[in-house]
Amino acid sequence: MTTPAPLTAGWSRPGRDLSYTPEDFQRIARFMYDATGIRLTEANERMVYARLAGRVHDLGLDGFSTYVDRATSSLAGEERDRLISSLTTNTTHFYRESYHFDYLAGQIIPDFITRARAGERIRIWSAGCSTGEEAYSIAICLLQHFPEAPQHDLKILATDIDRAVLARAVTALYPPGSLRGVPKALIDSCFDPVPGGDLRTPRPQIKAMVTFRPLNLIGHWPFSGRFDAIFCRNVAIYMDGPTQERIWTGFHQVLRPGGHLFIGHSERLSPSLKGRFTMVGNTIHRRNGDPARGR
Template sequence: MLNRQETNNGHRREREFELGDEEFRFLASFMSRETGIVLSDHKRDMVCGRLVKRLRALGMRDFSDYCDMLRGPKGASEVENLVNAITTNITNFFREPHHFDHLRDQVLAPRLLERPRRPRVRIWSAGCSSGEEPYSIAMTMADALKGGGGWDALVLATDIDTNVLRRAEQGLYPLKAVDHVPETYRKRFLRRTNDSDMVQVSDDVRRLVRFRRLNLHENWPMKGLFDAIFCRNVAIYFDKPTQRQLFNRYADRLHMGGVLYLGHAESLIGVSDRFEVVGKTSYRRIQ
């Protein structure tokens, strides 16, 4: 359905699809029910812009057709494509570096001193996007545990977006993307490829990471507990009740004393009393 809109200079341009009130309300409700993600009114243009390609690919006339499909028997198989289109993936290596310093000094270093009978470390990167965060965790882990032979160390990296997970598994990044990786880590854990503009994460680091698709709003298949969980810039997409439920589930999946790392715009104040602050947007499980 073609709609005409005025541009800033007064000329008329054609807009291929228009997302009406009813269709947006349905999509917002559908995303909330399926993923917990809240789409407020001010995100309507973003939703419209990101779904236009999907409507074209499906040969649909308008958003009403797309909503009808989601309501019907094909809806379940379309959820993945819808989520991939809507979700935002902005990340980089060693983003908010204080978290990795805390992980090294306050989580991993004490574990080395404990010398447990069965040395095991598990860290979860929830909302891992294209892999920069879990690989940053794995580099920190590989460096911190280099003197601890025999450690069973693993980073679980999950995301709801299958497109970014496929890219993350390759461990290939533009050369400019690794500017924030510490120089010593760049030398040890990154390899130049035949393409002079690309680098690849080393096999030793990639072996420490397991990528899996996971919708945080659904059941979690993991049974063991984690030493630390990174969930940064994820909860901002959820409303307060969903955040409370999510953080309570995270507490259940952390060892007592395990650490939860949040994004710079996120906080547990007024949301959960199962953690105490131990650093900048860093929280330790206390109950």
């Protein structure tokens, strides 16, 4: 997330006659924290203006105060979702932090293969999946090393609070920038070209492995079973300490003993979780406990 200089009271973008005060920003910041757990500071004031001013103008409103009233009301619905979408960060690409996928392929998938062939259920969660590159990267990695995966009870759940990026993930049309660093041979074998341009889309068997759903990480998690691996990378970095601890603790509760948690390169688990996880790689943590006893 960008960190520009703070605004002065009543600052307004040149060429726009829109009222925007520190009080307007504080109302937006409180809403985002309560709704998503994302913490905005005064350093984000210009970013908030830049991302929302066009919408305020398009609605024919004279200032942010009226817009905040409308977007955060109990009847806002779509406008509330639009506000959240505008202020969440969705930077990603295929095989981002590639060492995580190296570990998945070398250290985790062999166990998945053994367990899946024995009839066990395997579940992976891509939490904060953005436009889908992470979830599809997991699916590609699984198919590369376990081609028969679709024949077993092995599924990937991908969730995000931003419904706009989820729609793009389901559509799954990716420009060359999303595939930077992916070997050409892998692109050719796992992606179909989209007629009329340079976009690519994952092949049907890859898409079929992933289910996309909206989910707020600070809300209720409607899960009936545990996960074998969770990827939540560069999401908690935008949250304060107590919110991060709440999310890490939640992941511990829904991971099976021996399951793995992958977090972002700048993120760290809360000290209170010491003893519940063992670090086994670069920002890769294994949940402690006895897998055989399930606790």
